[in-house]
Amino acid sequence: MSTIDSNPTTESTREDDTLVRVRDLKTYYGGDSVFDNKPVKAVDGVSFDIKRGETLGLVGESGCGKTTLGRTLIRLEQATAGEVSYDGTDATALSGKALKQWRRNVQMVFQDPDSSLNDRMTIGEIVQEPLDVHDWPYLSVALTDADGREVAGDMVSAFDRDAHDRPDITIGVSESGASVDIREEIPLEPERVDVTVESDRVRVRVNTTKRRLRRARVRELLDTVGLQPEHYYRYPHQFSGGQKQRIGIARALALEPDFVILDEPVSALDASVQAKILNLLEDLQDEFDLTYLFIAHDLAVVEHICDRVAVMYLGNVMELGPSEEVFDDPANPYTHSLLSAIPEPDPTADKQRITLRGTPPSPRDPPSGCPFSTRCPMKIRPEKYGDIDNDVWEAVEMFRDVLRQRESREKSVTQQVFELAGLSDPYEDIDELVKEVFGDLDLPSEVETHVQEAVEQIRAGESEAARAALREEFGSVCERERPADHQVSSSGRQSRCHRHQDEYEEPAEYLETHVLD
Numbered sequence: 001m002s003t004i005d006s007n008p009t010t011e012s013t014r015e016d017d018t019l020v021r022v023r024d025l026k027t028y029y030g031g032d033s034v035f036d037n038k039p040v041k042a043v044d045g046v047s048f049d050i051k052r053g054e055t056l057g058l059v060g061e062s063g064c065g066k067t068t069l070g071r072t073l074i075r076l077e078q079a080t081a082g083e084v085s086y087d088g089t090d091a092t093a094l095s096g097k098a099l100k101q102w103r104r105n106v107q108m109v110f111q112d113p114d115s116s117l118n119d120r121m122t123i124g125e126i127v128q129e130p131l132d133v134h135d136w137p138y139l140s141v142a143l144t145d146a147d148g149r150e151v152a153g154d155m156v157s158a159f160d161r162d163a164h165d166r167p168d169i170t171i172g173v174s175e176s177g178a179s180v181d182i183r184e185e186i187p188l189e190p191e192r193v194d195v196t197v198e199s200d201r202v203r204v205r206v207n208t209t210k211r212r213l214r215r216a217r218v219r220e221l222l223d224t225v226g227l228q229p230e231h232y233y234r235y236p237h238q239f240s241g242g243q244k245q246r247i248g249i250a251r252a253l254a255l256e257p258d259f260v261i262l263d264e265p266v267s268a269l270d271a272s273v274q275a276k277i278l279n280l281l282e283d284l285q286d287e288f289d290l291t292y293l294f295i296a297h298d299l300a301v302v303e304h305i306c307d308r309v310a311v312m313y314l315g316n317v318m319e320l321g322p323s324e325e326v327f328d329d330p331a332n333p334y335t336h337s338l339l340s341a342i343p344e345p346d347p348t349a350d351k352q353r354i355t356l357r358g359t360p361p362s363p364r365d366p367p368s369g370c371p372f373s374t375r376c377p378m379k380i381r382p383e384k385y386g387d388i389d390n391d392v393w394e395a396v397e398m399f400r401d402v403l404r405q406r407e408s409r410e411k412s413v414t415q416q417v418f419e420l421a422g423l424s425d426p427y428e429d430i431d432e433l434v435k436e437v438f439g440d441l442d443l444p445s446e447v448e449t450h451v452q453e454a455v456e457q458i459r460a461g462e463s464e465a466a467r468a469a470l471r472e473e474f475g476s477v478c479e480r481e482r483p484a485d486h487q488v489s490s491s492g493r494q495s496r497c498h499r500h501q502d503e504y505e506e507p508a509e510y511l512e513t514h515v516l517d
């Protein structure tokens with residue numbers, strides 16, 4: 001198994017067809033004041049490429065950092081560290097006019113169409129707003145000679161071209177006269193463009209207003225997303241959820257982006273409407289050569305629509321590869337766990353589930369080593385505990401996890417609820433905790449001794465030392481070292497797990513022999 005560490009560029013993601021390149025990206029919230037010295041590590045060192053025209057899915061439990069990652073990619077959040085380049089341009093370094101121009105090319109469709117559409121604006125105004133903000137169309141003009149070659153010259157009205165450097169109007173000048181060619185996306189008839197060729201200059205006059213062109217563009221966009229012309233003057237509350245999402249999509253497409261982030265675009269919709277919106281998104285991708293980052297928690301949707309999928313946990317991408325491979329033959333323990341939680345359509349099918357202990361740790365206090373180490377059912381054990389009974393091992397892990405949470409600065413919601421209700425947290429009392437976690441389990445003497453020693457230390461107020469001693473005894477490489485990304489298939493799929501090193505059993509093998517009954 002080869003390690004690929006920080007550069008996931010592989011055979012299948014050659015530089016030339018890469019549109020978005022992300023390297024070691026981190027987005028932290030807070031952590032910069034005396035009272036708040038631990039930042040929330042929402043995105044914590046993520047690297048991947050998105051190829052031109054592909055759909056990359058981003059999945060993971062709520063709070064794992066998907067939205068923050070999406071927002072950072074389009075500069076709605078400021079990256080704390082790392083690199084995001086877009087078609088070769090470092091997007092994190094842009095500012096001023098360059099940033100505004102770049103923004104035309106990257107758009108986002110939000111999960112909740114209700115809160116993303118201003119209820120006091122008509123649909124026409126909502127879709128037109130980005131066009132107004134960016135003064136679209138730019139009405140840039142290019143001159144070509146009789147052979148179709150662009151002629152350089154001083155443009156009196158040298159408006160911005162679009163992000164692809166395409167002119168909106170191309171005037172071809174030859175001995176027989178002048179021709180007018182208008183880019184397909186500009187709703188302007190050539191008859192409205194007057195061209196006068198003089199000896200040393202070419203005058204171009206457009207006989208319409210930008211306002212009219214924008215309104216025509218909005219009407220075209222409404223049609224493109226399956227809405228009717230009469231919807232132009234209506235208000236969002238007059239539409240169904242699916243229609244509202246169509247409006248959101250039309251708005252996102254207004255400035256002719258290349259890259260669109262779809263943040264749970266169908267999660268709030270009924271199943272039948274979901275399918276229609278997904279079909280629309282696929283059609284639009286083909287028609288406009290769009291590249292998508294598709295954020296979702298519904299794995300079935302991702303499997304259907306995405307070429308590749310990135311599985312995220314606690315700010316990290318744990319596995320990334322072609323959707324079919326990741327879904328059919330997951331490599332990473334977290335992917336195994338996530339997939340095992342999908343309900344089986346056939347209730348009689350005998351599906352073996354992996355039950356994950358507890359909830360993900362707080363991104364303010366992530367575990368050392370592997371981010372999944374506090375819950376991983378396939379965690380590497382010290383050799384002497386390799387054959388220990390599974391229930392005993394799980395209990396030890398749970399005991400350590402609860403101690404860790406007690407130490408963490410942030411109180412869990414459960415603890416807060418107990419306190420608000422004037423009750424003591426059942427885990428606060430160490431004897432109660434031991435009873436709760438180990439119950440009637442028959443502990444091997446070695447385990448019992450170490451647990452007992454830890455309990456004594458905690459009673460003596462030395463929780464830190466107790467945790468350190470337990471880590472020394474029961475810990476492994478999973479808690480000591482951050483795993484590298486390993487290439488796990490010839491397609492370039494990568495997985496972040498110590499088990500991919502030669503000396504350990506692969507997660508899938510370990511799962512069969514140790515975790516599933």
Ligand SMILES: Nc1ncnc2c1ncn2[C@@H]1O[C@H](COP(=O)(O)OP(=O)(O)OP(=O)(O)O)[C@@H](O)[C@H]1O
Nearest residue numbers: 029040042060061062063064065066067068069363
């Ligand atoms: N503005 C913010 N300030 C502080 N913490 C934040 C902020 N936004 C998000 N977070 C925290 O960052 C972590 C990642 O949140 P994010 O919304 O990116 O996750 P997510 O995977 O998109 O979750 P969901 O599926 O619920 O939307 C969470 O712990 C969240 O509480």
